[in-house]
Amino acid sequence: MQPTKEWLEKWQKAKKFLKPVKNLEDYFTLKEIAGKELDVMDIGLCSIPTGEFLVRDPLVYLGSKYEKEYFQKIPIGEFKTEVCVVKASDEDCDRYAAVRLKFNDNEISYFEEAMKGIEDLEDVNEGDYFGFAVDAGLACICDKKLHDLYCEFYEKFAKENPDGNIYDDYFAKLFEESYKDNPKYQRDGGDWINWNIPNTNYHLPMFQSGFGDGVYPVYLAYDKDNNPCQLIIEFIDVELAYSETDEEDED
Template sequence: MNCCWDGSKSEYIKKLNQQEETDMPATEWLNKYQSVKDKLACKADLETYFTEKMIGNMAVDVLDIGPVHFPTGTIFACDPMVELEDALPFLQTIPAGTYPVKICVVPSEQYGDRYACVKVEVSQEKPVRYELGMTGNEELDAALGDDDYFGFGVDAGMGCIADIQTQAAFKAYWARRLEEDPDIDPYNDLFCDLLEENAKAHPEYQGSCGDWLNWPVPDTDCSLPIFASGWGDGYYPVYFGYDAKGEVCAVYVRFIDIETSYREQE
C-alpha cells in the first residue's frame, strides 16, 4: 500500500487516532498539516545524492549496506541508542517488502568521510516530489519558514530507519536480555561491539568504532540498519519520494545539505 496525502482523509484520521501521544483532534491536526504541507516539502532533489558524482564542489559516493526487510511497511526513524523502543511510526507507509538500503557518502580527508543521506530504495522509479515524513504528533501552530522541517533527534551520533515490527522484535529481544542482566544498555552491551565487528569486516568508509550496521534481530526475519548521522548529533528530516504515478519509490534520511554545509565549512 502506498500512502499519499492527496488521498482520502479517513485513513489518516484513523492512523492519527491510533497515536497515543497526539493530544488534538485528528481532523484538526490533519487540516493544519494540509495548510503547511507544501511548505514542508523538500526543495532539493535528494535522488541526485545517489546518481551524481559531484554535488557542489564535493565528490560523493554510494555505499550499499545490503537489503533490509520491512514486513509491514509502517516505518519509523530515530537514534537507535536512545529511542529505538519508543519512536513513533510515520503516517506515510511503503509497500511491505525487502529493499536495498544505500548511503550517500562525502569522502574527505579534511572533514572525514561523512554520511549525507540514507536511502531505502523501494523501486527503480525516479521521484518527482518529496514529502516530509510525519508522525501526527508534530506541533503545527508555530509559524514555519521555507527551510523548516520536522524530524528526529540524535544524541548518540547514530540514526536508523526500520519497520515497526522490527521495533517490536527488538523490544522482545531486549526484554529477554534485561531479565538476565538489568544493568545493561543497548549501546555499551550490544551495538558497540557489533559496530566494531562490522567495521573490521567492511572497512570502506568506516572508522574503527564502526559507522554502519545492518543487524538481524535474533530469531526473527527483522533487520535494523544503523548508520552515523552526518556531522553527528542534531535534528534530521525523513522524506518520502513519490514517482510520477504517485507511488512511493524511495525514503530518504537527510543528514547533510551538501552544497550549503560544505560551503559554510570552508
C-alpha cells in the first residue's frame, strides 16, 4: 500500500530532519571510533526477492502478517549481510553497532530513514527517527515474500506447539550451533544465525541488537541518481555511547 498524497507532501518537508547525524558508512570503513576497536563480520546472504522489505524483531513482531513493509523499495537479489562489531573490552562483551546490506559500490549522496508511510510527521526535529521496536534482543532484514513465508512457519509452529516457545523450542539450538561453528564475536548462546526458511532457498539472517531491547533506526543510502545503494541499521551510536561512558568512568 502506497502512502497518501497528503502524507508524501508532509514527508518531503520532514525527511531532511529524518537522516543520520553522522556518516553511517564509517562503521564499515573505520577501525575505531571513540577509542573502541571495530571490525566488520560477514554473516552470509540476505534474500531480497521482491524489493519490498521490513526490519523487525523476528521473535516478537515478524510473525504477525499485519506488520507493514516500508514504502521505499530496495534492489532485488542476494546481498551480503555485514555487521559492524564493537570489540569486547574488559567492561563489556562484543556488541553489534550496525548492520548493512550493500547493493552496489555507488558513492553515497544522501540518506533517508526507511518509512512505512503512516507515521505522524508533525513536530519532527533534526536527529529524530521513528525506528523499529526490539523486545527480544534480536532483529532481521526481511523481504515481503520471506515475511509471508515466515508468518506461515510461525503459525504452523504455534498450531503444532500450543504450549511451546518458538525461541526456546526452535531457534535456541540454531543460535547455539552458530556459536559452535562461528564463535568469533558471539556469546556462547549465540548472537546470530543465517536461517534458511524451511523448504526454501531463502536466507533470513537474525542478529543481536546492540544493547538489546529498544527502538532503532533503519536508513537507506542513495546515490546521485536517487538509486538505493545501501541499507544500514544503526544499533549503537558508538561515539555517543562510549564517549559518555568514558567520561563517567573518569569522574
